[in-house]
Amino acid sequence: MKKLLVLIICLGLLAVTGCTSDTQQSADNSKNASDTTLKIGLMPDIDSIPFIIAEEKGFFKEEGVNVELQHFKSAMDRDSALQSGNLDGGVSDMLAAGFAKDGGFDVKMTSMTDGNYCLVAGTANNVQSIKDMKGQNISVSKNTIIEFVLDQMLMQNQMTEADINKTVIPQIPTRLEMLQNGKLDAAVLPEPMGSIAIKNGCHLINSSEEMQINPGVMVFTNDSLQNKSEEIKAMYRAYNKAVEYLNNTPQEEYMDLVIEKAGLPPATKDALTMPKYHEAALPSKDAWEKSIQWLNQKGLVKETYSYDDMVSDILSK
Incomplete structure (x- = not known):
């Protein structure tokens, strides 16, 4: 009887040990998967579309990389997620990268993106150029890429802030609605909102694309660049496959999917002509x-960070 009792106890201990081992193994596997998953923050704009295509077409899987796409409605939420360690990288812009660096958070720009920012005149505004807009109300979001683009347009036309009235409206949908309803003379809008406004009776005055200024970038944390470099390289290989797909596929074949996944307005489908995307560079x-x-002149960033301070050439490594 005693031998039987000892045998039962031993078998019980082995079972418990086995369960503990399986549980630990499962936890280790989960941790390893988390350690190698690349978490990318996206915004509801055309810069994010190649990532959505890469996921939906299986290009990330083909390159052997786990990518988790997280969608954000505001740049502030995206930046908070980056700084809290919940993202490895994200679709961003040079101004945001400069703010992060100045705030002591080390991010690097790794590639340009293909966004476009449009100065659009309202439905009742008959101006044909920004020089005709002296004294008019032009809506922007303050201290952002939107305001930067407007200031570059003014400078290229030998104008200053004093020549126009900047109306600050941070929310892009509100800015678009007020422009379409005739409550603003003009506004700077990112794509696809610019194209939607034009489709609804407004007209284009200028754009960052026409000025050949491209402040849109991908950024990654320094920690991710050091510890997930192979995953980032694989992500970019998949990104380039998505670029090839986008440039060689009629947009009606994927636009419904993109609108759904990116959270773009339904009007995007009929209003937006997709840009020619570029491979990661x-x-x-x-x-x-x-x-x-611009950041220094406005007193928004103290240091004059060099290009080398801000860029990681991971694409060539």
């Missing part, structure tokens, strides 16, 4: 120098 040095000069 380093951001423009000239665009960065204009961005940091």
Whole structure:
């Protein structure tokens, strides 16, 4: 009887040990998967579309990388997620990268993106150029890429802030609605909102694309660049496959999917003509120098960070 009791106890201990081992193994596997998953923050704009396509077409899987796409409605929420360690990288812009660096948070720009920012005149506004807009109300979001683009337009036309009235409306949908309803003379809008406004009776005055200024970038945390470099490289290979797909596929074949996944307005389908996307490449040095000069002149960033301070050339490594 005693031998039987000892045998039962031993078998019980083995079972418990086995369960503990399985539980530990499961936890380790989960941790390893989390350690190698690349978490990317996206915004509801055309810069994010190649990532959505790469996921939906299985290009990330083909390159052997686990990518978790997280969608954000505001740049502030995206930046908070980056700084709290909940993201490895995200679709961003040079101004946001400069703010992060100045705030002691080390991020690097790794590639340019293909966004476009449009100065659009309202339905009742008959101006044909920004020079005709002296004294008019132009809506922007303060201290952002939107205001930066407007200031670059003014400078290229030998104008200053004093020549126009900046109306600050942070929320893009509100800005779009007020413009379409004739409550603003003009507004700077990102795509696809610019195209939607034009489709609804407004008209284009200028754009960052026409000015050949591209402040849109991908950023990654320094920690992720050091510890997930192979995953980032694989992500970019998948990104380039998505770019090839987008440039060679009629947009009606994927637009419904993109609108759903990116959270874009349904009107995007009929209003937006997709840009020609570019394979991943380093951001423009000239665009960065204009961005940091603007940040310094406005007193928004103290240091004059160099291009090399801000860029990681992981694409060539």
